[in-house]
Amino acid sequence: MEQINNLNVIIPTLNEEDGIGLTIDEITQYVNKENIIVVDGNSKDNTKNEVEKRGVKFFIQKGKGKAEAIKEALNHVNKEIVLIIDGDYTYPAKYIKEMHSILMNDEEVDEVIGVRNRKNQSIVYRFGNWFLTNFFSLLFGVHLNDVLSGMYMIRKRALEGALFEMRGFSVESEIAAHISSTGNKIAQVNIDYRERKGKKKLGIRHGIKIAIDMLRLSWRYNPVTLFFFVGSLLMIPGLIIGFYTVYDYVFLHIDHFVKAIIALILTATGFQSLMLSILSMYLKRMELRIKSYLNKK
Incomplete structure (x- = not known):
């Protein structure tokens, strides 16, 4: 089988003795083993031996996390x-x-994400991935189906531009945030997804941290949208107080003038913030389209 010559493969590992050998054996059908790089987070199992006996470059990372x-x-x-x-x-x-073909045939695409068929995942993991992906899409004004996928291909220059400020499993969302905020495209390919070899590392606490990191990324790349989006949450207490005052007025004939004014102010402010949030998101999209157009010229 003809191999791809302009491609490096990075495989981050931590205690992956059950899966790393199979992963490398499969990849070497398409990529020369000299172009595969395994960076390990100080595994305590047989990961290193599985890698080295296949003649693949193996490095111990200095820091922690993916x-x-x-x-x-x-x-x-x-x-x-x-x-x-x-x-x-x-x-x-x-x-x-x-x-690889998508990246080679479309210069506007900087990243291609493998969108998993998640039938082998539990309901909790499916919901968590669905929620985080849609949360990311909302914050950054993009439409992605699997922002946390562990298989993605990217141009080296785009990857070098990422700041890697986030830690651990938030790295996928940081890379996608960088790409989507610099005017280039993210393509997607539907892929199969097998049951993992070895113990799962991602838990609920990691999902919460990823969501928080997405907010931090939004503040870095598009702070105006995030500011107005947070402001729009004022509608929630405004509507609750408003419902309470209307209920008392209609059914109990009790007037709450001050509470009604507060409810009106909160709801109006929240609604205005929501509209401004949407407007700033569209302005951001327009900015990205202009950047993309100028990059072509």
């Missing part, structure tokens, strides 16, 4: 395209060529 592993791996990247993939054998390598 983001630090990817950042460190960039020091060893020498190709224009980079595939980042988890080492637990959940992501089939057969999609590498399709993802």
Whole structure:
């Protein structure tokens, strides 16, 4: 099978002895083993031996977490395209060529995300991924289906532009935020998703941290939208107080003039903030389209 020559593969690992060997064996059908980089977070199992006996580059990361592993791996990247993939054998390598073809044929695309068929995930994980992906799409004005996928291909120059301020599993959303906020496109490819080899590392607490990090990223890349979006939440207490005052007035014939005024102010302020939030989001999209147009010229 013809191999792809302008592609490096980064595989961050932590105690992946059950899946890393299978992952590498599958990837080497499409990419020369010399272009595969494994960065390990000080595994306590047999991960290192599984990698080294296959002749693949193996490095121990200095920091902690997935983001630090990817950042460190960039020091060893020498190709224009980079595939980042988890080492637990959940992501089939057969999609590498399709993802690579999209990047080669469309200069406006900086990243291609593998959108998982999540039938092998529990309901809790499916809901968490659905919520976080839609939360990200709302904050950044994009339409993504799986922002937390552990298989994505990206141009080296775009990856180098990311600041890697977020830690751990938030790295995928930080990279996507960087791409979507700099005027270039994110493409998506539907992929299969297998049951992982080894123990799961992602829990509910990680999901909460990812959501918080998404808010931090929104403040960095589009603070006006976030500011007005938070302001729109004033509608909630405004509507609650308003419902209370209307109920008392209609059914109990009790007047609450002060509360009614407060409810009106909160609701009006929240509604105005919501409209301004939507407006700023569309202005941001217009800015990105103008950037994309100017980049073409």
